Amino acid sequence: MGEPRIVIVGAGPAGVRCAQTLLAAGLRPTLIDEGRRDGGQIYRRQPDGFTRPYAKLYGTEALRAQDLHETFTRLRAQIDYRPQTLAWNIWDKKLHIVRDGHASALDYDALILCPGATDRLIPVKGWQFAGTYSLGAAQIALKSQACSIGRRVVFMGTGPLLYLVASQYVQAGAKVAAVLDTSAAGARLRALPKLLARFDVLRKGSALVGALKRAGVQMYNGIEPVEIVGTPDEGVSAVCFRTASGKIEQIDCDAIGMGYHLRPETQLADLARCAFRFDTLTRQWLPQIDELGRSSVPGVYLAGDGVRVLGADGAENAGRLAAHAALIDLGRGAQAAVLDALKREQRRMDRFREGLAQAFEWPAQQAAKLPDETMVCRCEGITAGELRRVIHDEGAQEANRAKALSRVGMGRCQGRYCGHAAAEIIADAARVPLEQVGRLRGQAPVKPLAIATVEETE
């Protein structure tokens, strides 16, 4: 056998550190990147011709971002890097990719999936109106395009990204009308022991909240979203919510950034037939991995926010670990001391992840009790009432059955933005545990492909 064929999917923090580790061991991986440039979403690079310095773009994480980009620049010529390439299926031990309408398949001895995450969402009445964006979208508009998503922006949901994006907007000179957090203030105190696992990050987070307060941004905790007010033609005009004390408030705005943490992009792991297990802490099905990132399928490894949302630092560490796992399995060994340090770091990151999930809880009941008229599926305009109808009238109790009957999860986002909340609605309406509702099966192609796609053989 010649040199082992190693394919990495994703060029964010996990994928780049993975490639770097493999290269240091003398192997030349193929790196598939859906993006135009390396960096992934968190360390997304601004286009050529933009001039903002690292400190302005990435704030306290500027050095980490710069180091990751420079690392990639150094290794780019030594690996087989394929930007603007979508990995859309895994079948018969081949990774199927497409670039510019040309599809091909790659053989691999080790496949390391670092596909990242998207925002985890809960629908709200009116979220189909123009001007509603995900939190991640709001951040991309700013970092990658130097734009605000509107003239007067409200951020709503929960999780660290809520405060990070709001403070980035304030710093860039955008008007932030309010930050509305569904999690109760007390939850953060209870989570403190676990959050102390990364004191530096905790300190940065507190500084963000302080800066927002000083900037005069209205901040609410323990809210329940009621409605995004707007019209079909003009889009968003206000957001209406219930305060922790039960009062209904309305804040005028022309844009909203929403999100409740992130959800891993697990479709490729699913297509590779990796086993999943239910994560009770965050109430979702996640691929099963061992301490190094090995999936249940030999030769398939999972790292970064695409398997566990640990943030950029955790993803860098996980990328290195997964590379070591692959090296060990290919008979190339690894230094025990290096491995132990990486594993220790990963445990610390995971403890902090648990703290964040506790501090900024996924508001399961808010999802489960969404009013019937709320559009659950944004793609095809299907309401919570219609989803409940297929449960009550047609007996659906499982996510894929409910999808087949209601089309919630069948649209072009393939359930990325409605799936988790839909599962809560199904569990509640069918009176079964969430775990039993299951998860939407990953379907190839994981994103829409043009019918004109041409197959090539490599």
Place this chain on the structure above:
Amino acid sequence: MNGRFVRLGETARANVSIVIDGHSVEALEGDTLLTAMLCSVRYVRQSEFGEEKRAGYCLMGACQDCWVWTDTGERLRACTTVVEAGMRLVTTQPEAQWANLAL
């Protein structure tokens, strides 16, 4: 200007002209097609399943909410397409013009 997005900087880039529904608008080199459009207009397409207009949602190529059509019938995902001078876009795409049998 009646755009949805607000530029907060990086405005020294070269201008790029595109046409939206027959009207010429100015964008900047390095804009995504979505940014280019939303700096001048309030939405990029008509929902084919409801009465509302859409203006994208995730900006990272995952939700597919920002599909737009060129006047020659080519479909583009606006958030992952880089704007090019002379692009001609329409915001009422073919599917939105089909009869809605559900009504």
